[in-house]
Amino acid sequence: MQAGSLADADLRGANLTQTDLRRVDLRGAQVDETTRMADYQRLAFDLANRGAAGRDLSGAFLTWVDLAGVDFTGATLADADLRNADLSGAVLVDADLRGANLTQTDLRGADLTGALLDGADLGAALTEGALLP
Numbered sequence: 027m028q029a030g031s032l033a034d035a036d037l038r039g040a041n042l043t044q045t046d047l048r049r050v051d052l053r054g055a056q057v058d059e060t061t062r063m064a065d066y067q068r069l070a071f072d073l074a075n076r077g078a079a080g081r082d083l084s085g086a087f088l089t090w091v092d093l094a095g096v097d098f099t100g101a102t103l104a105d106a107d108l109r110n111a112d113l114s115g116a117v118l119v120d121a122d123l124r125g126a127n128l129t130q131t132d133l134r135g136a137d138l139t140g141a142l143l144d145g146a147d148l149g150a151a152l153t154e155g156a157l158l159p
Contacts, residue, residue, distance in 0.1 A: 099120060100121065138156060141159050143159060
């Protein structure tokens with residue numbers, strides 16, 4: 027499954043370790059300790075459902091994840107791998123994105139006011155309507 031939706035799905039006890047969840051919406055899904063999924067998928071689920079404001083996500087591997095509209099205000103994403111992620115409409119105000127890989131990331135409509143982007147790779151990122159620092 028790519029770019030689909032499992033929003034509000036009951037995933038308790040599901041084995042998603044071999045499931046392609048690229049850009050799949052997991053908002054509101056029910057996941058617990060019995061749900062088997064890759065660590066980066068569990069992190070993406072957590073961020074999509076609980077937000078990321080103020081969190082230290084330095085070096086996080088978050089490629090191809092759907093984090094559209096997530097609040098990353100003041101978060102540290104230094105050296106994070108966000109290639110091909112959907113961050114459209116995300117709030118990245120005062121976020122530390124130094125050295126982050128944002129290649130082909132969807133940043134349309136995102137707010138990056140005050141964000142630190144030194145050394146970040148924005149190659150082929152979609153930035154239409156984004157508020158850049």
